[in-house]
Amino acid sequence: MSVLEVSNLTKKFGKFTALDGVNFEVGSGEVFGFIGPNGAGKSTTIRVLLGILKATEGEVKLFGKDAWNEAVEIHKRLAYVPGDVNLWPNLTGGEVIDLFVKLRGGNNKSRREELIKKFDLDPTKKCRTYSKGNRQKVALIAAFSSDADLYILDEPTSGLDPLMEKVFQECVMDVKNRGKSVLLSSHILSEVEKLCDRVGIIRQGKIIETGSLSELRHLTRTHILVETKQSISSLNELQGIHKIEETDQGLTFQVDTEQLDDVIRHISQFGIEKLESAPPTLEDLFMRHYESKDKSEGKETGGVR
Amino acid sequence: MDQHSFANTGKLSRFILRLDRVKIPLWIMGLAMFTLVVPPAFDNLYKTQQERDAITETMANPAMTAMLGTGDLDNYTIGAMTAHQMIVMTAVIVGIMAVLLVTRHTRADEEDGRIEMIRSLPSGRLSYLNASLIVSSGTFIGLALVIGFGLYGLGIESMDLEGSLLYGAALGGTGFVFTGVTAIFAQLSESSRGTIGWSVAILLLAYLFRAITDISNEALSWISPLGWVSKAEVYSSNNWGSILLMLAVSILLFVVANYLNNIRDLEQGFIASKPGRRYASRLLQSPIGLAFRLQRTGFIAWAIGLFVLGASYGSIFGDLESFFEGNEMYQQMLQQAEGASIVEQFIPTLMIVISLIATIPPVMAMNKLRGEEKKERLEHLLSRAVSRTKLIGSYLIMAVVNGFVMISLSALGLWSAATTVMDTGLELGMVYSAALVFYPAMLVMIGIAAFLIGLLPMLTSLIWIYFIYSFFVLYLGNLMQIPDLVGKLSPFGHVPQVPIEDVTFMPLFLLSIIALGLMMISFVGFRKRDSKN
Ligand SMILES: Nc1ncnc2c1ncn2[C@@H]1O[C@H](COP(=O)(O)OP(=O)(O)OP(=O)(O)O)[C@@H](O)[C@H]1O
Ligand SMILES: [Mg+2]
Numbered sequence: 001m002s003v004l005e006v007s008n009l010t011k012k013f014g015k016f017t018a019l020d021g022v023n024f025e026v027g028s029g030e031v032f033g034f035i036g037p038n039g040a041g042k043s044t045t046i047r048v049l050l051g052i053l054k055a056t057e058g059e060v061k062l063f064g065k066d067a068w069n070e071a072v073e074i075h076k077r078l079a080y081v082p083g084d085v086n087l088w089p090n091l092t093g094g095e096v097i098d099l100f101v102k103l104r105g106g107n108n109k110s111r112r113e114e115l116i117k118k119f120d121l122d123p124t125k126k127c128r129t130y131s132k133g134n135r136q137k138v139a140l141i142a143a144f145s146s147d148a149d150l151y152i153l154d155e156p157t158s159g160l161d162p163l164m165e166k167v168f169q170e171c172v173m174d175v176k177n178r179g180k181s182v183l184l185s186s187h188i189l190s191e192v193e194k195l196c197d198r199v200g201i202i203r204q205g206k207i208i209e210t211g212s213l214s215e216l217r218h219l220t221r222t223h224i225l226v227e228t229k230q231s232i233s234s235l236n237e238l239q240g241i242h243k244i245e246e247t248d249q250g251l252t253f254q255v256d257t258e259q260l261d262d263v264i265r266h267i268s269q270f271g272i273e274k275l276e277s278a279p280p281t282l283e284d285l286f287m288r289h290y291e292s293k294d295k296s297e298g299k300e301t302g303g304v305r
Numbered sequence: 306m307d308q309h310s311f312a313n314t315g316k317l318s319r320f321i322l323r324l325d326r327v328k329i330p331l332w333i334m335g336l337a338m339f340t341l342v343v344p345p346a347f348d349n350l351y352k353t354q355q356e357r358d359a360i361t362e363t364m365a366n367p368a369m370t371a372m373l374g375t376g377d378l379d380n381y382t383i384g385a386m387t388a389h390q391m392i393v394m395t396a397v398i399v400g401i402m403a404v405l406l407v408t409r410h411t412r413a414d415e416e417d418g419r420i421e422m423i424r425s426l427p428s429g430r431l432s433y434l435n436a437s438l439i440v441s442s443g444t445f446i447g448l449a450l451v452i453g454f455g456l457y458g459l460g461i462e463s464m465d466l467e468g469s470l471l472y473g474a475a476l477g478g479t480g481f482v483f484t485g486v487t488a489i490f491a492q493l494s495e496s497s498r499g500t501i502g503w504s505v506a507i508l509l510l511a512y513l514f515r516a517i518t519d520i521s522n523e524a525l526s527w528i529s530p531l532g533w534v535s536k537a538e539v540y541s542s543n544n545w546g547s548i549l550l551m552l553a554v555s556i557l558l559f560v561v562a563n564y565l566n567n568i569r570d571l572e573q574g575f576i577a578s579k580p581g582r583r584y585a586s587r588l589l590q591s592p593i594g595l596a597f598r599l600q601r602t603g604f605i606a607w608a609i610g611l612f613v614l615g616a617s618y619g620s621i622f623g624d625l626e627s628f629f630e631g632n633e634m635y636q637q638m639l640q641q642a643e644g645a646s647i648v649e650q651f652i653p654t655l656m657i658v659i660s661l662i663a664t665i666p667p668v669m670a671m672n673k674l675r676g677e678e679k680k681e682r683l684e685h686l687l688s689r690a691v692s693r694t695k696l697i698g699s700y701l702i703m704a705v706v707n708g709f710v711m712i713s714l715s716a717l718g719l720w721s722a723a724t725t726v727m728d729t730g731l732e733l734g735m736v737y738s739a740a741l742v743f744y745p746a747m748l749v750m751i752g753i754a755a756f757l758i759g760l761l762p763m764l765t766s767l768i769w770i771y772f773i774y775s776f777f778v779l780y781l782g783n784l785m786q787i788p789d790l791v792g793k794l795s796p797f798g799h800v801p802q803v804p805i806e807d808v809t810f811m812p813l814f815l816l817s818i819i820a821l822g823l824m825m826i827s828f829v830g831f832r833k834r835d836s837k838n
Contacts, residue, residue: 013573052424052571072309072427080425086418088324099320103313103426128838139422152425 001028003150003181004049009058011044011205018044020205021058026150026181031172033196034185035286041205042185043083046154049183050080062150076104079143083155085135087127093138094123100142112145118167132159144171151175151182157191169195189282199282201289208289213282220285221254223278224263229271238263250274254284310567313428317436321410322443329444332402336476337451339777340395343785344387344461350785357381364389367624368651371516371617372658374535375523377542382463384540387456388472390784396479396534397512399448403441403483404504410437411491412500415572424571434488434566438559441484449477468540471548475537478551482530483508485558492565495574502606509610513617520624530554592691593699599677600670604707607666611711614662615718618655622648623726649731652719652739653802657779659715660743661772661797664750667708668768671754674700675765679838687836697831701755701824708747716740739803745816746796750775752823759830762837771795 004026011019019041026032034042047053048060051071060067062074087096097112116123119137127135136159143151151172157165165188172182172195186192192199193213200210209216221242226232227250235251236244240259245252255263257280322329351357361378363369376389411434414420420433453473457466483504490503508531515532518525526532530551537547569575589598597604629647674697677683686696720736754768761767775795782792792798796819799812 047421047571050425051430052421054570070309071424072312072429075425075427078425080422082418082421082425084418086422088419090324100422100426103316103423103428105427 002026003028003030003063004032004183005059005061006045006049007059009045009048009060010056011041011048011053012056018205019048022202022205022207024200024207024210026183028181029176029179030198031176031182031184031196033192033199034183034202035187035189035192035199036202040202042202043154045202046080046152046183046185049152050075050078077149078152079146079148079150080152081136081139081143081154081156083136083158085132085139087130087135087138089128090126092124092126093121093130093134096127096138097123097142097145101146104146106147108145108147112141115141115145115171118170119164133161133164136160137164140168140171144175149180151180153182154185155187156184157186157188165191189286193282201286203289216282216285217257217280220280220288221256222260222280223252223254225250225252225274225276226267226272227251227274228267229273232267232270235266238266310429310431311435312432313426314432314435314439317423317428317432318439321436321440324410325406325440328406329440329447332406333444333448333451335773336395336398336402336448337455339398340391340452340472340476341455341459343391343781344383344456344459344464346781346785346787347383347386348461351383351386354382357383357386360386366628366651367520367621368618368655370519371621372655374515374531375519375526376535377538377540380541382540383461384463384465384468387464388468388539388541392472392475392534392537392539393512393515393531394780396476396531397508399445399476399480400483400508400511400531401505403445403480404487404501404508406444407437407441407484407487408491408497408500408504410440411488412494413497415491416495416497418572421571431563431566434491434562438484438488438562442481445477445480445484448480449473452476463540465540467543471537471543471545472539474545474548475534475539475551478548478555479530479534481555482551482558485555485562488562489558489565492562492569493575495572495576498603499574499576502603506606506610509614513613516617517620520621591699592686592696593702595686596670596673596699596703600673600703603669604666608710608714611659611663611666611715612718615659615715615720616722617718618659619719619722619724620726622723622731625651626727626729646729648727649735649804652736653805654783655719656739656743657783657797659719660712660740660747660800661776661779663708663711663715663743664747664772666711667704667747667751668754668772670707671700671704671751671758672765672768675758675762678762678836681836681838683836693832694828697755697759697828701751701827704751704754705748708751709744712740712744712747713737735804738808742800742803742808742813743797745813745820746800748820749796749816749823752820752827755827756823756830759827759834762834 002025006022006024009019009022010017022041022045024032034045036042044053048055049062049067051067051074054068063077065074067074087093091099097116101108101112119141121134121137121141125134127138130138136156140156143153157168160168169191172184175182176195182195184192184196196213198210198212199216201208221240225247232251235241235253238259239262240256241263242254242256243252351360358381361381364373364376365378373390374393377385378389381389414433423433424430449470450473453470455469456464456472457469486507487500487504490500490507494500494503511529511531515526515529515535518529518532519535527536533547533550536544538544565575587594589595625648674683683696687693716737716739719740720731720733723736724730750768750772753771754765757765757768775797778787778792778795779797781787782798796816799816801807801809801812
């Protein structure tokens, strides 16, 4: 069952089309990664989901309810953390957390205390004096101490140090283990790779790829490092070979995953002494999609839409 | 707009009230004091009805009517006198209070991204707006009651309970109306500066419209909300119709604000911002250029506003002239006392008000430096090759030039309108010098603002308290005798009343020296201190 359904969502700001027919779903108990270059429309999508921007066209449903008309009902089951957390300069972090918790109506004091300790936040300081990371912690603590069914996180870790980043990842895993859903927009690909079951890639207001990581990996290249007895000839004549480089350890190159079989057959003729292969990182995948259209055109793979 | 649109409004109201728990009582106390000190002072000054009737002679002229509004001059009791001389000006201050309080918890919170957080929680689309409206309404009901019962409590014979409550209600009602006006501009404009700017412009327009219609066609004053204040005829016929009108209009305004909020996206407005230039113009490529660019719109708006203010006051000079021509007693009374022509004697009175208002934009221009610091934007400049001295210097120059332009434009406005409507005309040089004598006092105010920014950045807003003090003593000093010393504590208290008095060199020179000293100290202080936000 899906917790979140976006179909054919279009959002215009005046003449400018920020979102152009966006479609995706987030299933129950799923962590969905939402990625794309700057200005692609991630935050805009999220703000439509929150019912604070009104969709120009299309249907947006959370828990089967309309995002704009039934925002209040939806928000009782949802927690949100923005990338840029702005708080009341004269209130302390503790006061803000309590305000958010009170507006939601739940009350989970022990979780609040536990999270404050985990994130190492001093809740008695005025928000004016918090650093960016500390402001973000306030929003994260408020979000994770509530019993939501869906967590919407828009670049929630952009200001956190690596230690806190780890705490954040634990929180997400914890939420996931309790069967809740998460929509995570982030530029930190390793984080997405670690946490997300599925990802959606958005560019220029359009979703260009969605699927599980292994599905997406299929569309990309594997890194290969080989040493052979004889030097390999006519490698660059094969299909799907990229970035051939001679290094001290041997020859490195990348292979389109669908050509892997042919390539290995070819090089095995030269007497393999050493072979290392690395799975494509998400980064490779994204690089391919983030690069501007004219470059990637022609070899567009279609993909899982 | 179902009930969900308002979910959690109550909790948010309490929250906003908590945020403003110091600010609101301070405003109410300040306004109550401003109002309550006056009747006893009048009572002391004008003990008999004869004395009070005598003062009506100086009040019954177009200049006074334009400035203060209409009053019951035939039955000039202490109550009627207080209402006539105080209520419109106090209503203007109440209007400003409403604009500032409401902007803070509508557009300002939204612009800074705080409403986004609130809206992601189970609170309705309209909850924050209405919480803000509720707090503001409660504040003005409180103000009305405090002033109403306070005035009655003074125990002055002509100030009965009904009149006193009406006095409070007229002020509270004005607060309601401008709460509504501000709530609407908070929807229309995309920034808090825009919201304040537009709302204050409406307030100024309401004041000027009333000034002009009060002396030309009183019935038309019903169009201006500030006209309703005089039309309540407090302590004479006690017209509660005015209050009903205020309430009806504010409810209408509240509804419109809700409607507009409901149909728009968060952080958007209706007054569209247009795309800007691709490259920075030459002007922008220096700290002073940036300082100007950031305030350009406000600068232009204030410049127009002050010209119009000057011109509105100037436009009454025709009426003033013909009024005195037909009034022999006046001619005797005033002319034998002074050297200048009768009409010219009103210039200093008007100039005091004009110069005080003209002081607001340069002080704001100076305080912008602190505003930028608070938003941590100065770091972008300081981390590049811009010294702290250059930075504060840029803002100081901006403020000093700003003040000069403002006072000059208002003088020009007054002169050009007055000359057009008068038979004899006015001399530009005379009007201009009457305005310019206030410039050193304005410089002192700018100097104090700079001084606070340089040495006591957390206390920057003290300049406004000092400003209000100056306004208070000068405005009241105009109406009644207040101890000399009280007036002299404000730089404006040292300004000669040109053209009634001569331009005296010494006080102006000393004021300038003080201003210069303050500015120099501010440089040293600003260079030495840390950035604070
Ligand atoms: N209020 C607005 N008016 C006009 N255009 C807007 C508005 N808000 C967003 N946009 C535009 O919509 C596009 C999408 O913006 P959005 O903030 O959703 O990007 P994003 O994917 O979140 O980027 P980032 O990774 O930088 O956070 C951008 O081109 C942006 O300029
Ligand atoms: Mg974003």
